[in-house]
Amino acid sequence: MLAESLFFTAALFIIGVIGVLIHRNAIIIFMCVELMLTAVNLTFVAFSRYYGAAGQVFVVFVMTVSAAEAAVGLAIIIAIFRHRQTVDLKNINLLRG
Amino acid sequence: MMLLQAVATATHPLSGSVAEWVWLLPVLPLIGFVINGLLSLNSAHFGPTDPSTAGHHPHSQSAAEAPAISHAEEAGAVGDDHHAVKRHRFAGLVSIIGPGVLILAFALAVMIWQAMVGAHPTTPFIQRYFSWMPVGDLQIDAAFQLDQLSMVMVLVITGVGALIHIFSVGYMQDDPGYPRYFAYLNLFVFFMLMLVLGANYPILFIGWEGVGLCSYLLIGFWFNDKANADAGKKAFIVNRIGDFGFLVAMFMLFANIGVLDFVGLNAHAGELATNGGLVTAICLFMFLGCTGKSAQIPLYIWLPDAMAGPTPVSALIHAATMVTAGVYLIARSAVLFSLSPVASLTVAVVGALTAIFAATIGLKQWDIKKVLAYSTISQLGYMFVGVGVGAYVAGMFHLVTHAFFKALLFLGSGSVIYAMHAAYHATGSHEDAQDMRNMGGLRRYLPVTFVLMWIATLAISGIPPFAGFFSKDEILGSVFARAQGSTLASASWLGIPGNYLLYAIYAIGLAAAFMTAVYMTRMMLYTFHGPNRTGQREAENLGEAPWVMTGPLVVLGILTIFGGWLNLPAIVTEYVPLGPGQVLEHWLEPVVGAPTEHIIAGAPQTPATTEEFLIGAAVIIAVVGILFAWLRLKPDRLPTAREAVPETGFEKVVAHKYYVDEGLDRAIVTPTYAASRNFLWRIIDNGLIDGFFVNGSAALARGFGWVGSRLQSGNVGIYAWVLVVGVLAMLGALTLHR
Numbered sequence: 099m100l101a102e103s104l105f106f107t108a109a110l111f112i113i114g115v116i117g118v119l120i121h122r123n124a125i126i127i128f129m130c131v132e133l134m135l136t137a138v139n140l141t142f143v144a145f146s147r148y149y150g151a152a153g154q155v156f157v158v159f160v161m162t163v164s165a166a167e168a169a170v171g172l173a174i175i176i177a178i179f180r181h182r183q184t185v186d187l188k189n190i191n192l193l194r195g
Numbered sequence: 196m197m198l199l200q201a202v203a204t205a206t207h208p209l210s211g212s213v214a215e216w217v218w219l220l221p222v223l224p225l226i227g228f229v230i231n232g233l234l235s236l237n238s239a240h241f242g243p244t245d246p247s248t249a250g251h252h253p254h255s256q257s258a259a260e261a262p263a264i265s266h267a268e269e270a271g272a273v274g275d276d277h278h279a280v281k282r283h284r285f286a287g288l289v290s291i292i293g294p295g296v297l298i299l300a301f302a303l304a305v306m307i308w309q310a311m312v313g314a315h316p317t318t319p320f321i322q323r324y325f326s327w328m329p330v331g332d333l334q335i336d337a338a339f340q341l342d343q344l345s346m347v348m349v350l351v352i353t354g355v356g357a358l359i360h361i362f363s364v365g366y367m368q369d370d371p372g373y374p375r376y377f378a379y380l381n382l383f384v385f386f387m388l389m390l391v392l393g394a395n396y397p398i399l400f401i402g403w404e405g406v407g408l409c410s411y412l413l414i415g416f417w418f419n420d421k422a423n424a425d426a427g428k429k430a431f432i433v434n435r436i437g438d439f440g441f442l443v444a445m446f447m448l449f450a451n452i453g454v455l456d457f458v459g460l461n462a463h464a465g466e467l468a469t470n471g472g473l474v475t476a477i478c479l480f481m482f483l484g485c486t487g488k489s490a491q492i493p494l495y496i497w498l499p500d501a502m503a504g505p506t507p508v509s510a511l512i513h514a515a516t517m518v519t520a521g522v523y524l525i526a527r528s529a530v531l532f533s534l535s536p537v538a539s540l541t542v543a544v545v546g547a548l549t550a551i552f553a554a555t556i557g558l559k560q561w562d563i564k565k566v567l568a569y570s571t572i573s574q575l576g577y578m579f580v581g582v583g584v585g586a587y588v589a590g591m592f593h594l595v596t597h598a599f600f601k602a603l604l605f606l607g608s609g610s611v612i613y614a615m616h617a618a619y620h621a622t623g624s625h626e627d628a629q630d631m632r633n634m635g636g637l638r639r640y641l642p643v644t645f646v647l648m649w650i651a652t653l654a655i656s657g658i659p660p661f662a663g664f665f666s667k668d669e670i671l672g673s674v675f676a677r678a679q680g681s682t683l684a685s686a687s688w689l690g691i692p693g694n695y696l697l698y699a700i701y702a703i704g705l706a707a708a709f710m711t712a713v714y715m716t717r718m719m720l721y722t723f724h725g726p727n728r729t730g731q732r733e734a735e736n737l738g739e740a741p742w743v744m745t746g747p748l749v750v751l752g753i754l755t756i757f758g759g760w761l762n763l764p765a766i767v768t769e770y771v772p773l774g775p776g777q778v779l780e781h782w783l784e785p786v787v788g789a790p791t792e793h794i795i796a797g798a799p800q801t802p803a804t805t806e807e808f809l810i811g812a813a814v815i816i817a818v819v820g821i822l823f824a825w826l827r828l829k830p831d832r833l834p835t836a837r838e839a840v841p842e843t844g845f846e847k848v849v850a851h852k853y854y855v856d857e858g859l860d861r862a863i864v865t866p867t868y869a870a871s872r873n874f875l876w877r878i879i880d881n882g883l884i885d886g887f888f889v890n891g892s893a894a895l896a897r898g899f900g901w902v903g904s905r906l907q908s909g910n911v912g913i914y915a916w917v918l919v920v921g922v923l924a925m926l927g928a929l930t931l932h933r
Contacts, residue, residue, distance in 0.1 A: 191908060193907065
């Protein structure tokens with residue numbers, strides 16, 4: 099049962115990673131990051147079935163942090179859109195060396 | 196440890212006597228140095244100051260003396276000795292402390308000497324104060340060694356030193372740097388006593404370096420004149436070359452026998468006997484140190500320039516004491532030198548060559564102090580001939596008598612310069628007060644100095660019964676005696692058989708004796724005889740110096756007459772009952788007796804008839820030299836320095852000291868400058884260090900920064916790619932590794 103669960107969460111994580119890598123829209127990338135977090139959460143839950151409740155406790159922490167992160171992240175994306183009229187990351191390279 | 200020490204010294208005949216106070220000998224001049232130095236500093240900092248003049252005179256003691264200093268500078272352009280108008284405000288106090296500590300030290304030295312005469316110690320009296328350098332096997336104590344050899348040196352240093360200090364009171368009284376002068380002079384005596392009292396080479400080396408420092412400070416005493424400061428630097432730098440040799444000798448000694456104290460050296464030197472090359476190397480490095488300090492070929496060049504210092508300094512440091520330190524060092528290391536005939540012959544050969552070389556230069560000098568400087572170099576050469584052929588007593592004997600008559604000659608010349616300077620000062624003339632061409636006929640104005648300097652001249656020329664005759668004759672006699680049968684005669688030096696070499700050294704010594712008589716008579720003729728060339732108005736102002744200056748001259752004159760009694764040869768005491776013979780030889784027997792015996796080995800006693808013949812030859816040569824100069828030179832027709840025609844041909848070469856300074860300048864100084872400027876500065880410093888290392892590391896950092904900044908595209912997508920690739924790489928590596 100664990101193997102199937104892990105295979106499924108790994109697939110979900112890779113989908114998230116590929117989404118982050120190939121998309122240029124900040125919103126979609128943001129959603130893909132959430133997908134990766136969800137995959138991690140599922141992994142925690144799967145392991146908690148065999149190794150105790152600590153995994154589920156971590157899931158609560160991750161969800162809390164990701165909610166806060168989502169709030170801050172979306173606020174930044176909105177601020178960038180107001181400023182630049184775009185959320186295409188190709189055009190946003192203020193930190194170029 | 197302390198208990199052991201107490202037991203060890205308790206057995207010595209000198210323990211419990213006044214000799215326990217030996218530490219006070221160097222401490223007395225040190226106290227004088229501290230007090231005089233403080234007085235000198237005090238007046239520099241707390242005197243009334245006037246910014247307008249103080250700025251021009253970095254060492255000006257106070258505004259009140261500023262005019263005096265400018266006067267000194269003005270006079271400095273003419274000669275070397277300045278007589279300012281205003282005395283230093285602490286001059287009275289300094290005049291008591293400066294010579295006072297030396298007189299006390301001399302009194303103490305005499306008391307210790309009396310104790311030694313009574314106790315007849317056969318072993319050195321060691322006073323150990325504390326452990327100075329306990330590093331592994333290297334154990335160096337701060338310890339003093341009192342034996343017959345150091346006693347002779349202490350008596351000469353404090354005795355002649357006290358006389359010269361007293362002379363200085365008169366000579367330097369009007370100098371604005373009066374306390375500074377006595378501070379340096381006291382410090383010199385302190386270091387000189389450390390040198391001769393040290394119980395091991397490192398303590399000796401402290402004194403060795405310290406006297407070099409004081410020599411530098413006193414040569415450049417009037418440092419406002421750049422030539423004087425340069426002369427001081429030259430002396431210091433040339434001496435560094437010699438000191439390098441001395442240090443290497445010490446390292447080699449410690450590396451091979453593990454001791455640096457003289458008692459240990461005497462005990463362990465035998466271990467080196469099997470390794471002749473090593474002993475020779477140690478001795479030659481040590482002798483390199485001696486050539487620097489004692490002004491022998493090739494490092495003699497600093498001594499003539501050292502005459503830039505005040506004349507009493509020339510008498511004390513550059514004639515009587517410091518320059519003889521090399522002779523003392525060889526006598527102290529006699530046990531080493533006696534093991535190496537090659538090194539001993541080298542010392543004798545270098546001494547003989549220096550003696551004749553310097554004597555020829557002395558023939559054509561016009562500066563009265565330069566004549567005496569080359570004469571000193573020449574006489575030091577004699578001393579090295581003495582210690583080189585293993586006649587350590589003869590070398591030390593000449594050291595002592597030379598201290599008497601050369602100090603007398605220098606102080607006499609100081610008296611002459613003082614009078615000349617006073618005369619020129621009175622008339623505002625700017626002629627050279629040290630040029631003999633400007634003197635002449637001074638016997639009428641300086642009768643006391645005239646008589647005393649003739650005594651010293653006869654002594655240095657080797658006319659009996661004056662001191663120099665006995666000591667010089669003993670050296671030459673020793674060279675002759677060792678030419679047959681001694682360890683030196685059977686050795687060979689650079690392929691030359693030792694006995695031929697010794698006869699050659701003897702011949703060179705005789706030739707140098709002839710020249711000594713000639714140049715000294717020449718000096719006396721031009722200075723004191725013939726018509727006066729100072730000028731009418733100046734002549735009215737010529738006069739004998741005050742008694743504080745002529746008094747020490749008289750004492751030195753008496754010592755010059757009777758100094759030979761220190762070590763009358765047996766051949767004289769046999770016929771003429773002058774007193775006990777060979778006093779110094781018996782006195783020094785416990786210290787240098789065994790090394791001397793080792794060198795003499797199978798040399799037969801010179802037959803009395805031969806010895807008489809040798810003495811006769813030496814005296815005849817001296818007399819012929821004096822007569823030759825007397826008849827040949829015509830002081831009546833001598834032009835003054837201003838009217839002088841330049842020499843031509845070989846005379847010009849000699850007058851320019853064989854162009855040795857110029858040659859060294861071309862061969863060493865100029866190439867060093869050129870190499871420093873073109874290679875070390877332009878290529879190494881500007882090119883390699885600044886260009887490659889400093890600017891290179893800056894460019895490297897900038898390059899890495901540029902590469903790093905290219906990676907920072909600011910594009911989050913690329914960052915994400917890099918992150919993922921990195922994570923995958925690490926995961927892959929971990930997986931594969933397992």
